[in-house]
Amino acid sequence: MRWLKNFRNPYALDDDIEECPFGIRPDVLTQLNLDRNFAALVKFGGVRGLALALRSDPKNGIDPFQPDSSLSTRRRWFGRNELRPSRHMKLWQHMWATLSEPLMLTLCAVAIFSTILGAAIREQRQSHGYIQGLAVWVAVLVVTFANASSLSQKERRLEMLRRQKEGTPISVIRCGVSVLIPRYEIVIGDLIRLNPGDVIPADLVFLAAPGGTCLIVDESPLTSDSTSLTKKPYVAGSRIGEEDFWLRAGSRVCEGGGGIGLVIGVGSRSQFGHAMSLVNVMGEVAPDTPLQQQLAVVTSVIGNVGLAVAIGVLIALIVKWCVSNNGFPIQYVNDNGPVTFILFALTILVVAVPEGLPLAVSVGVAFSTQRMSKHDRLQVNEVAAVETLGLTTAICVGKTGCLTENGMTVAEGWFSGTFFRRVPNRDEIPDSIAQEILLNCALNSKALVLDP
Numbered sequence: 001m002r003w004l005k006n007f008r009n010p011y012a013l014d015d016d017i018e019e020c021p022f023g024i025r026p027d028v029l030t031q032l033n034l035d036r037n038f039a040a041l042v043k044f045g046g047v048r049g050l051a052l053a054l055r056s057d058p059k060n061g062i063d064p065f066q067p068d069s070s071l072s073t074r075r076r077w078f079g080r081n082e083l084r085p086s087r088h089m090k091l092w093q094h095m096w097a098t099l100s101e102p103l104m105l106t107l108c109a110v111a112i113f114s115t116i117l118g119a120a121i122r123e124q125r126q127s128h129g130y131i132q133g134l135a136v137w138v139a140v141l142v143v144t145f146a147n148a149s150s151l152s153q154k155e156r157r158l159e160m161l162r163r164q165k166e167g168t169p170i171s172v173i174r175c176g177v178s179v180l181i182p183r184y185e186i187v188i189g190d191l192i193r194l195n196p197g198d199v200i201p202a203d204l205v206f207l208a209a210p211g212g213t214c215l216i217v218d219e220s221p222l223t224s225d226s227t228s229l230t231k232k233p234y235v236a237g238s239r240i241g242e243e244d245f246w247l248r249a250g251s252r253v254c255e256g257g258g259g260i261g262l263v264i265g266v267g268s269r270s271q272f273g274h275a276m277s278l279v280n281v282m283g284e285v286a287p288d289t290p291l292q293q294q295l296a297v298v299t300s301v302i303g304n305v306g307l308a309v310a311i312g313v314l315i316a317l318i319v320k321w322c323v324s325n326n327g328f329p330i331q332y333v334n335d336n337g338p339v340t341f342i343l344f345a346l347t348i349l350v351v352a353v354p355e356g357l358p359l360a361v362s363v364g365v366a367f368s369t370q371r372m373s374k375h376d377r378l379q380v381n382e383v384a385a386v387e388t389l390g391l392t393t394a395i396c397v398g399k400t401g402c403l404t405e406n407g408m409t410v411a412e413g414w415f416s417g418t419f420f421r422r423v424p425n426r427d428e429i430p431d432s433i434a435q436e437i438l439l440n441c442a443l444n445s446k447a448l449v450l451d452p
Helices: 013-020 028-035 039-043 047-052 071-078 089-098 102-120 122-126 132-166 269-280 289-323 338-352 356-371 383-389 399-403 431-443
Strands: 168-172 175-182 192-193 201-210 217-218 228-232 252-255 257-265 411-413 418-420
Touching: 028 039, 028 257, 028 269, 039 047, 047 201, 047 257, 071 217, 089 102, 089 132, 102 122, 102 132, 102 289, 102 338, 289 338
Parallel strands: none
Antiparallel strands: 168 175, 168 192, 192 257, 201 257, 217 228, 217 252, 411 418
16 A cells, blocks of 8 residues: 555645645544535545545555554544543532532531531530531431432443443454454544444445445434435545435444445544534533422422521510510520520421431432333433433334334244244254255345454
8 A cells, every 4th residue: 555655635725734644634524524515525536535535545445554544643633433421520529519409508507507506505515406407417418428329320330331332343444354343443544344234333435335236324313304315325426416425423224235434534523423512512501300490499488488487486586585684685695595596496497498308309319210220221311310200191202213122033934834923943944944044144144254
């Protein structure tokens, strides 16, 4: 592949291209890909010219051993084929977020005043008046830790699921040899071999297919449109709008096999990654769930009523004390006086505020999340979804891919003149028929045979 070393794109936009070992800058390639810029693709000489600019052979793929276009060099310039995970909060950040809720702030304020007054005043200290404040502190800590630990455990499980998904093997062509590599090892310029059922791992340009056949692709993860689209290989001399040869990451190949695509967008530089990055940015501040909204209303009402009653009782007791003592004798303030009345008011607030409510809600949601997470095929992305699911009365979903696995298997049928209500065993079918079935499976299989 020596011819690649002297290649330079004749349509370079400025002198900055000299700093890049490839014939196209990463920002130009990303913009061409996201805009599906057919005119820019033609200026580069079509898909073949774009492959040359990326130092890739349109037939044999890249040479990962070239120093100026190695795998590490491609990842450094064009990025890795990994979506940037959402920013995960640490345990103490989850605890701080829980403590910032209105109900928890009210409980903290009540606990502070109860503990200080119960420990500072001698009479209250002797009667263990600080125990009430400590009890509130225990409830606050239990709720905070239970909620934070549940959220942290959920994020760890989702991160493990994401890494497992990115490790799915995919067939690529490098140096003219087909190899299986994990999805995250794909780089710009790779040639991807697509088969029915494959999830496209990166943004591609449909380069070639056996006999010029087309691919039927489901782009519903990107467009939410269940209508499958027909993709045809790029043909030199095509006009804008004549053929659709852009293949998007996250789409699924429904029909057609053996298609070859040139990788032009990976990770966050693909259209799917770009959309996910926008979703992550917009989704940093999540709206309150219905349960959180109801708790906020209950907290506000209880707090206002309790505060009004406490203030009213405090004023009434102070007025009665002043009338009984013909004034405001300072020496008797702590002798069944205003200090005791303040403790009475705080007691009313403590009784009015349901400190067990957030504990019951957090433990209930955490327990529900744990039970749902025990299922192998069920992952709870947001704990708030458990709350919302409790209000759900009807779920409307599509059948394929939601209620079914989108995979056809044999359940029953006629084999050699005999009807089976299950898949028959090997010894239940005549040898001649069994050999024909095995031959049919081998000829129609998409399995890739690799050198040992």
